[in-house]
Amino acid sequence: MTDAQTAAERLAALRSEIDAHNYRYYVLDEPTVPDAEYDRLFRELQALExxxxxxxxxxxxxxxxxxEALAAFGQVRHEIPMLSLGNAFEEQDLLDFDRRVREGLDLPAGDLFGGGAEVDYSCEPKLDGLAVSLLYENGVLVRGATRGDGSVGEDISANVRTVRNIPLKLHGEGWPxxxxxxGxxxxxxxxxxxxxxxxLESGGKPFANPRNAAAGSLRxxxxxxxxxxxxxxxxxxxxRCDGELPGTHIxxxxxFKRWGLPISRELKRAKGVAECRAYYDDIGARRDGLAYEIDGVVFKVNxxxxxxxLGFRAREPRWAIAHKFPAREELTELLDVEFQVGRTGAITPVARLKPVQVAGVTVSNATLHNMDEVARLGVMIGDTVIVRRAxxxxxxxxxxxxxxxPADARAVHVPExxxxxxxxxxxxQLIKRGKGRESVSEGAVYRCIGRLSCRAQLKQAIIHFVSRRAMDIDGLGDxxxxxxxxxxxxxSxxxxxxLAYEQIIVLDGFADLSTRNLLxxxxxxxxxxxxxxxxxxxxxxxxxxxxxxxxxxxxxxARIQVALPEVLTWLPDVGLxxxxxxSHFFLDExxxxxxxxxxxxxxLQGEGELHAEFAACATLPELLGKLNIPHIAVTGAQKLADRFGSLEAIITADWLDLRQVERLTEKAARSLREFFDQPGNVERARAIEAQLRAFGMHWESERQQAAGLPLAGQTWVLTGTLESMSREQGKERLEGLGAKVAGSVSAKTTAVVxxxxxxxxxxxxxxxxxxxxxEEAFLAALAQLNG
Structure with missing residues (x-):
């Protein structure tokens, strides 16, 4: 046997023995050798390698x-989104969750003689760390990723490999x-x-809490x-799982534990919501004695x-909930109040506090929302304040x-x-619009008028402009x-x-490839x-x-830029x-x-004509209603439209004409005449009607068949990964064809991609x-629907 063969055998034996010790230490919590022996084996392995x-x-x-250090993290698109959980903060929230689960499963409800069917739940502490995804292929760890926004995370493969209790290769057999x-x-x-x-010993800055330390370490x-x-x-x-797994979560x-993956030692099964509540109370009482920070309990249908x-709704499963622990409150000193400037110029007061531990986190800043909140609290600089973190x-x-x-407490003043x-x-200023009048009052928000000449507003405006759901310029972080x-x-x-290549490459963190990628x-x-x-x-x-x-x-x-406020209110869910x-945004020079x-x-892509749904959608009575004429209600507006037939005829109607309108009171007639005796009101009414004509929304405009959209009235669901486009792009294509794109599948779903x-x-x-x-059938369907 050669030296290389002997070394290979010893290396294999050492690796196997060390892996076994890691499994017993991290997963089973049953170490069989002292640390010194483990260290000796590890040093021998290092020397031999x-x-x-x-x-x-x-x-x-x-x-x-x-x-080696990485230049930047790549992106990982989760084939199955990493969804967040709904939260329960009160006991009633948990009871409501259990009721919804039983209703969703169509289980027998309780009555005077019993509590009804009970659901099996798994119970686990909710760890206060960073959610990650680990991908194993043929039992070998090939990728690690952060949760990110649930759809796209960061590739942290090199970093997760350094976490001691993550197996680089699964143990045993039978894994997919x-x-x-x-986890x-x-x-x-x-x-x-x-x-x-x-x-602190090295002169560095301490971390605020374990969660921040974990997240910062992984990034x-x-x-x-x-x-x-x-x-x-x-x-x-x-x-994702390409293979068979058992039939319950537990x-x-x-x-997973048999394959070397650590699971919570507090994992338990609960029969019904009463046992869930008992588990929550028990672990809450032991919370401070645990070796790690938790902020609640996760219950899942087993x-x-x-x-x-049960499926999903929006961005969370219907079969799981996180029952959070009550927020913790502490006392500390308000050292100062500073003012931050947001994207719209809003000046927000921020409390600078004497650092204090609240619910396991070092808190040194707190929001004060606005100056009305400062006044409501009666807070002054130097006060002892109650701080809450949830x-x-x-x-x-x-x-x-x-x-x-203290005697030297100072009042909080907004900077001029x-x-x-x-x-x-x-x-x-807050403007409230009622029947024929506007009332102006002071708002709670103060704003810097500098707009984009203010660097704070400019930065926030650019950050929003380049964000993923806006212009989606990848690589332009804060x-x-x-x-x-x-x-x-x-x-601007x-x-x-x-921006030119020469301007970007000199920025901190940029090299040739990252510069070209940004461009x-x-x-x-x-x-x-x-x-x-x-x-x-x-x-x-x-x-x-x-x-x-x-x-x-x-x-x-072009239409959106000139649209009058009253015209915009014909669109669903757009209030005045x-x-x-x-309107004010687009009028601003x-x-x-x-x-x-x-x-x-x-x-711009996708510009075209007015949507068929809104062609000739306006009526004369609705226009009269949007003018907010005092004492002209819905019935009166309809009677006026029936009697005169046009806005111009109503504007020019004299007193005698108005008296001929059936069931129009003298008070309403006088109010109408007084309203249109004001030139500004006449000009506004005519401008609204003219725009309705120009847009094709006028009651005399040509009607179109909104139902002509091929997928109108249908509900589609997208799942998994699309190669030719992102799921967001697929959603836009479907919505453009009239479909509603839902986040969960039900009996009413038309099709699933x-x-x-x-x-x-x-x-x-x-x-x-x-x-x-x-995907192939989906693309073919889109091609056919688009002609």
Whole structure:
């Protein structure tokens, strides 16, 4: 036998023995050798691999120490989205969840003689760490990713390999050929305290809490740093699985444990909601004694078949809930109040606090919302305040301890000039519109009037403009935007399209490849849909769905820009206040200049005619109603329309004509005449009617068949991964054809598009007999529908 053969055999034996010790230590919590013996074996393995580097394998325990630092994290699209959980904060929330589960499963309800059928639940502590996905192929760890936004996460493969209790190769046998394991990476309390002690000794900044320490450790570009951190992993579920798994959640987790994956030692089964409540109370009482931070308990329907039957809603499963622990409150001192400037110029007071531990987190800042809240609390600088933190919610001040107020306490005043740009700060006005009149009052928000000349507003506006659901310019994170603005390279969203290679490569964190990638992403964003462009503009109170509605209904930017508030209210879910925000935004000369510059660089897609649904959608009585004429109600407006037939005839009607209108009171007739005796009201009414004609919404306009959209009235679901387009693009294509795109499958679903990695939605569709299309069939259907 050669030396190499002998070394290979010894290496294999050492690796196997060390893996077994790791399994007993991290998974079973039953170590069989002292630390000194483990260390001796590990050092022997290191020495032998140093002598025979050609025999080093990726699965070796020594390979957890990390490789070369990465330039940046890549993106991973989750084939099955990593959904968030609904939350229960009160006992009634948990009871309601159990009721919805039993109703969804059509189980017998309780009555005077019994509590009805009970559901089997799994119970696990909700670890306060970072959710991750681990992909195993043929038992070997090939990828690790963060949850991200649920659809796309960061590739942290090099870093997860350094976490000691994550097996690089699954143990035993019987695991699926492809297995995606989901769980939480966290930092135990003892490890966190030791890490902070080392940070302080080396002159570094301590971490605020274990969760931040874990998340920051996993996002290190240098895996060696991650390897030096005391991280642990706990499995809580499964994503993609090419193979068979047991029929209950608890059995699946125990199978994972046999394969070397750590699961919670607190995992238990509960029969019915009463046992769930008992588990919650028990672990809550033991919370402070646990080796790790938790912020609640996760309850899941145990039977996988029942999970599939219940399905999902929006972005969360119907079969699971996180029951959070009550928020914890502490007292601390308010050291100062500073003012931050947001995207719309809003000046927000932020409390700077003497650092205090609240629910396991060091809190040094808290929101004060606005100056009305400051007045309501009666808070002054120097006060002892009550601070509350609930889950991931920003800490807030609940009140003050008045008797502890020091003699030198100072009142909180809004700055007269913006703390960022020095522009004037003005208080907003609230305009309430009623029948024929407007009332103006002071709002709670103060705003900097500097707009994009204010760097704070400009930065936030650019960050929103480039975000994934807006112009989707990948690579322009917050820090990059700050650099671009601070260096004077970007003073408007339009300036992004004039950036040159030489300007980008000198930015911190950029090299040749990343520079070219950013330029390519900017280039790719030059052809946005109208809906994305409208959303990217950051119009106050206009979210993604309202932007889609504006684009779909009015069909062109030109119409949206000139649309009068009253005309906009003919669109569903657009109230008068939002309509005025939209109109004011496009009337603002500064905004018009920014849009004009943007249109020099981008070519809008999907512009066209007014949507058929809104052709001739307006009526004369509705127009009269939108004019808010005092004492003219719905019935009166209809009678006027029936009698005169046109707006012009109503405007010019004299007193005698109005007296001929059936059941129109003298008070209403006088009010109508007084309203139209004011030239401004006549001009406004005529302008609204003229725009309705120009848009094709007028009652005399040509009607079109809205039902002509081929998928009108249908509900589609997208699941899995599409190769030719993103799921978001697929959704846009379907919505453009009139379909509603839902997040869960039901008996009312028309069709399901299932790409690779489709999971519970595909199973539900098959169970219900819903039509299922693969990507090839989906593309063929789109081609046929588009003619």
């Amino acid at each position: 140093a002598e025979h580097p050609e025999l080093v394998t990726p699965e070796s325990p020594t390979q957890r120490v990390g490789g 050929a492809v297995l995606e394991v989901r 939480e990476i966290y930092m135990p309390k003892a490890g966190f305290e030791a890490l902070n002690a080392r940070q 290190q570009l240098d895996p060696k740093i991650t390897a030096s951190r005391p991280l642990e992993f706990c499995t809580y579920g499964v994503g 059995e699946i987790l125990h199978a 039977a996988i078949a029942q999970q599939r039957e 889950g991931d919610v920003i800490p807030q001040i609940l009140g003050i301890i008045a008797e502890r107020r 000039q913006c703390p960022v740009c020095g522009s004037a700060v003005e208080r907003t 820090k990059i935007v700050e650099q671009l603005v601070d260096r004077g390279l970007v003073n 969203p339009a300036d992004l399209y004039t 390519a992403a900017i280039e790719h964003s030059r052809t946005p849909t109208l809906a994305r462009f409208i959303y990217a503009l950051g119009i106050p109170d206009v979210g993604e769905e309202t932007a889609k509605l504006l684009a779909r209904a009015l069909g062109s930017l 206040e939002v309509a005025h925000e939209i 500064h905004n018009r200049q920014v849009i004009a510059r943007l249109l020099e660089h981008v070519q 299932a790409g690779p990695g489709a999971g519970s939605k595909l199973a539900k569709a098959t169970e219900l007999g819903v039509k299922v299309l693969d």
